[in-house]
Amino acid sequence: MSTQTLQPTAPAPRTFGAPVLEASGVVMRFGGLTAVNDVNLTVREGEIMGLIGPNGAGKTTFFNCLTGMYKPTEGEVKFLGTVLPPKPRSVVKAGMARTFQNIRLFGNMTALENVMVGRYCRTNAMALTSIIRGPKYRREEAESRRIAQEWLDFVGLGHTSEHLARNLPYGDQRRLEIARALATDPRLILLDEPTAGMNPKETEQAKDLIFRIRDKGLAVVVIEHDMRFIFSLCDRVHCLVRGETLIEGSPQEVQSDHRVIEAYIGQPDEDEEEMVAEAHAQDEAAPSTPAATDGRMKEDRA
Known part of the structure; x- marks a missing residue:
């Protein structure tokens, strides 16, 4: 009976749709x-893009430029081929949603009510209709409630639909924020440190x-400091250092780039390298004394 050694098959590269987000200069x-x-950054439909960099690299500022919180001093950001006005509400209505590094829930509202807030940009009821709670308002509210519950289930x-948001565990609050963002019916969702504080x-x-x-x-864009999480999640990773692009590529390319390693852990100067080498040399040259050996034996017996 003959046996064959099967070589592992590399996974087929993922294919993505048309560009959803295009940031230029x-x-x-x-x-x-x-x-x-x-x-410069391009994110395509069905793609997960990671945005990394050491503290102060400009990640959140760039995020704010993408989502209309800031108007770039130069350059432009296109969403679905259109330059959007620097108004967060207009950006959300166009189909871009985000979560924040710090949890921003309405603590005295239920989980369901928090998600229903995300439906506001998709409702058409006018202020007067909302005040008198006419038939159109009631229909839209019922539809918002149904969709919000679906995203909570998702x-x-x-x-937890009837639980107050402030009473939910930390990890559940993070997921609730994502549910609220999804309730806006986005084409792109941007997540700012979604696992911060999680076990x-x-x-x-x-x-x-x-x-x-x-x-x-x-399409998904994620800022995260947990490199293991980013490299196991993303299709591509964009690394910023001091506000500039250091590298963009596959997780394998980025995590093996020596510049990325140096940006995160630093590069020792020559004096530090000499001190480390000298310490190692002294350790290797130090003789083993009977007293030291006896002490180690006593510790081992203990």
Whole structure:
């Protein structure tokens, strides 16, 4: 009987749709400080893009330029081929949603009510209709409630619909924010440190959730400091350092680039290298004394 050694088959490269987000030559200055300098980024439908960089690299500032919180000093941001006005509400209505680094929920509202807030940009009832609670308002409210419950179910929080947001565990609050963002019917969702403060189990759950969001055809951009999370999640990774692009590529390309390693952990200067080498040499040259050996034996017996 003959046996064959089967070689592992490399997974087929993922294919993506048309560009959803295109940032070209984005510059953001605050007075004399250039926080973002000539950054280009393209994100396609069904793609997960990671945005990384050490503290102060300009990630959140760039995020704010993408989402209409800031108007770039130079360059432009196109969403679905259109340059949007620097108004967050207009950006959300166009189909771009985001979460924030710090949780921003309405603590005294239920989980369901928090998600229903995300439906506001999709409702057509006028102020007067809302005040008198006419038939159109009641229909839209019922539809918003149904959709909000579906998104709660999607993120695994369907059982918490009547719980106050402030009483939910931290990881559930993070997922609730994502559900609220999804309720806006986005084509692109931007997540700012979605696993900050989470334990390993919650982090894995967050990764699975983002994969399921991607599988719905959405484009996803993620800022995250957890490199293991980013490299196991993203299709491509864009690294910023001092407001400029250092590298963009596959997770394998980025994590093996020596410049990325140096940006995160630094590069020791010559004096530090000499001190480390000298310490190692002294350790190797130090003789083993009977007293030291006896001490180690006593510790081993203990």
